[in-house]
Amino acid sequence: MNRIRSLSLLSAAVLTATGLTALAAGTARAADVNVARNGGYENGLANWTCSAGSGTTVSSPVHTGTAALKATPSGQDNARCAQTVTVKPGSTYTLSTWVQGSYVYLGATGTGTSDVSTWTPGGTGAWQKLSTTFTTGANTTQVTVYTHGWYGQPAYFADEFSVFGPDGGGGTDPGPSVPGAPGGLAAGGPTASSVNLTWNAVAGAAGYHVYQDGQRVKTVTGATGTTVTGLAASTTYSFAVSAYNAAGEGPKSPAVSATTTSGGTNPNPSVPKHALTGYWQNFNNGATVQRISDVSAQYDIIAVSFADATATPGAIAFNLDSAGLGGYTAAQFKADIAAKKAAGKSVILSVGGEKGTITVNDSASANALADSAYALMQEYGFSGIDIDLENGLNATYMTQALRSLSQKAGPGLVLTMAPQTIDMQSTSNAYFRTALNVKDILTVVNMQYYNSGAMLGCDGKVYSQGSVDFLTALACIQLEGGLDASQVGLGLPASTSGAGSGYVSPTVVNNALDCLARGTNCGSFKPSKTYPGLRGAMTWSTNWDAKAGSAWSNAVGPKVHALP
Numbered sequence: 001m002n003r004i005r006s007l008s009l010l011s012a013a014v015l016t017a018t019g020l021t022a023l024a025a026g027t028a029r030a031a032d033v034n035v036a037r038n039g040g041y042e043n044g045l046a047n048w049t050c051s052a053g054s055g056t057t058v059s060s061p062v063h064t065g066t067a068a069l070k071a072t073p074s075g076q077d078n079a080r081c082a083q084t085v086t087v088k089p090g091s092t093y094t095l096s097t098w099v100q101g102s103y104v105y106l107g108a109t110g111t112g113t114s115d116v117s118t119w120t121p122g123g124t125g126a127w128q129k130l131s132t133t134f135t136t137g138a139n140t141t142q143v144t145v146y147t148h149g150w151y152g153q154p155a156y157f158a159d160e161f162s163v164f165g166p167d168g169g170g171g172t173d174p175g176p177s178v179p180g181a182p183g184g185l186a187a188g189g190p191t192a193s194s195v196n197l198t199w200n201a202v203a204g205a206a207g208y209h210v211y212q213d214g215q216r217v218k219t220v221t222g223a224t225g226t227t228v229t230g231l232a233a234s235t236t237y238s239f240a241v242s243a244y245n246a247a248g249e250g251p252k253s254p255a256v257s258a259t260t261t262s263g264g265t266n267p268n269p270s271v272p273k274h275a276l277t278g279y280w281q282n283f284n285n286g287a288t289v290q291r292i293s294d295v296s297a298q299y300d301i302i303a304v305s306f307a308d309a310t311a312t313p314g315a316i317a318f319n320l321d322s323a324g325l326g327g328y329t330a331a332q333f334k335a336d337i338a339a340k341k342a343a344g345k346s347v348i349l350s351v352g353g354e355k356g357t358i359t360v361n362d363s364a365s366a367n368a369l370a371d372s373a374y375a376l377m378q379e380y381g382f383s384g385i386d387i388d389l390e391n392g393l394n395a396t397y398m399t400q401a402l403r404s405l406s407q408k409a410g411p412g413l414v415l416t417m418a419p420q421t422i423d424m425q426s427t428s429n430a431y432f433r434t435a436l437n438v439k440d441i442l443t444v445v446n447m448q449y450y451n452s453g454a455m456l457g458c459d460g461k462v463y464s465q466g467s468v469d470f471l472t473a474l475a476c477i478q479l480e481g482g483l484d485a486s487q488v489g490l491g492l493p494a495s496t497s498g499a500g501s502g503y504v505s506p507t508v509v510n511n512a513l514d515c516l517a518r519g520t521n522c523g524s525f526k527p528s529k530t531y532p533g534l535r536g537a538m539t540w541s542t543n544w545d546a547k548a549g550s551a552w553s554n555a556v557g558p559k560v561h562a563l564p
Helices: 007-017 330-342 363-380 395-409 430-437 468-480 506-518 542-547 551-561
Strands: 055-058 068-071 081-086 092-100 104-109 116-120 128-135 142-148 156-165 186-188 195-198 207-212 215-220 225-228 236-245 248-252 256-259 275-281 301-305 346-353 384-389 414-417 444-448 488-493 536-540
Touching: 068 142, 092 104, 092 142, 104 128, 104 156, 116 128, 142 156, 186 256, 186 395, 195 236, 195 395, 207 225, 215 225, 275 444, 275 488, 275 542, 275 551, 301 384, 301 414, 330 346, 330 363, 346 363, 346 414, 363 384, 363 395, 384 395, 395 414, 395 430, 414 430, 444 468, 444 536, 468 488, 468 506, 488 506, 506 536, 506 551, 536 542, 536 551, 542 551
Parallel strands: 275 301, 275 536, 301 346, 346 384, 384 414, 414 444, 444 488, 488 536
Antiparallel strands: 055 068, 068 156, 081 142, 092 128, 092 156, 104 116, 104 142, 186 195, 195 225, 207 215, 207 236, 236 248, 236 256
16 A cells, blocks of 8 residues: 555645635536536546556446446556546536545646636545536637546546536537346345345446336436335235436336245344444364353354355355254254344354355356355355455455345345455455445455554554554555445454454453544544444454453443444
């Protein structure tokens, strides 16, 4: 990770060099046109020039259509992507774009009057609209418009770039045509009252209309999937989807049918806003041997460790260590899971671990993981899975596997991850990319702040294990790199026996939670803002916690549950 330049320098540069303007949403007149070309990046980088080769186009995330700009700054380059537009002298133009990321700029130079810029300081992970206006000089016929990020920051995304004003004679993009019918419509994950729908993106679509038994029931923008709710139990429905844009609505997709389940409550309780996660050991390594029923009520998510690899690549199995757990039977295990779920807890199956050998590196193994994980959820009552592959993963095919599992399991799926610190140092790492790829279905990433040594924080400084700063400065990378605060948790050992290094007292964990959520009890590093939605904390393991008299869960659990 590149060292991030001083934000005080950034602020001064903004105020003195660019003439920062307020976010202004100008109103285009009826005769105005968009004088920018390829503002949706559907034609790659045509009409655009990006500094130092920093720009490319991606198919996800996009705001509309099938493409968006992704530009990646470096320590010496701010990833400036620009084009020159033809304008009319003495005229006012509204400049706007949708962006994702921290410190993303939008601006215009060579206006002949006052050059302008505006920016978004915080990265929420959601699309944000930037807009400002400029007026051309009496002799100005061309203006350069641009976006850029900030030195050393993660990549930013932009879409729907427009410059609305009088036609300067340089031509505009042709108007949109009616989009075609969406392909690949699939229905899955039915409950007693809902069905999940997914479909393929349609080029040029601004959004999608969803039809249930011939009647339009939803309009979806910015996504190629949705959950249709309010359905009756044990009922078969027909669904179709159409795409639309400014030119009108296109034809409907071929219909698909889905049948809701027989009723009753959702078998998977929802995860609370602030949650404590604990790994439960399906083996005896000197920690307290537990049954699921023995796990402290402080834990909201219990990750059963671990699934077993099979002869089929990607496929997993689960083999309860009855002998090592004092005769714990599969029937008792399933009953204990059901009882925990009845108490509002989530019991999930962890895939991986230090010695895990499960590999997902093609479509076949991705499907095998999804199919076998869903079968185990049905057999044992697991609410979802945890990805704890400590020997690396393939972002493309792990994403495919998790999306397939989500479609099978429905909206109640609990999906967690436990990457090592090195895996979350940059959004370019496969683990981080996977988390961002499945952000819409991801419950929490509980990064392991142990067994790692010194690491970079989001301020570019090096921090060592064992301090509040190590926890907060590394969590900041995830919080500013695109994950929602509700998807970030702090993973620590429950005792000195739980890991080779990195144990900190519960007091240090609680101080880090306060620092991130409230801005109090920080060390030398203090985040630029607070994250009251922080999900919570995780420990390895409930067994080592019990061995130490439950000191960790009794201290950290109440702190997590009392977060704002």
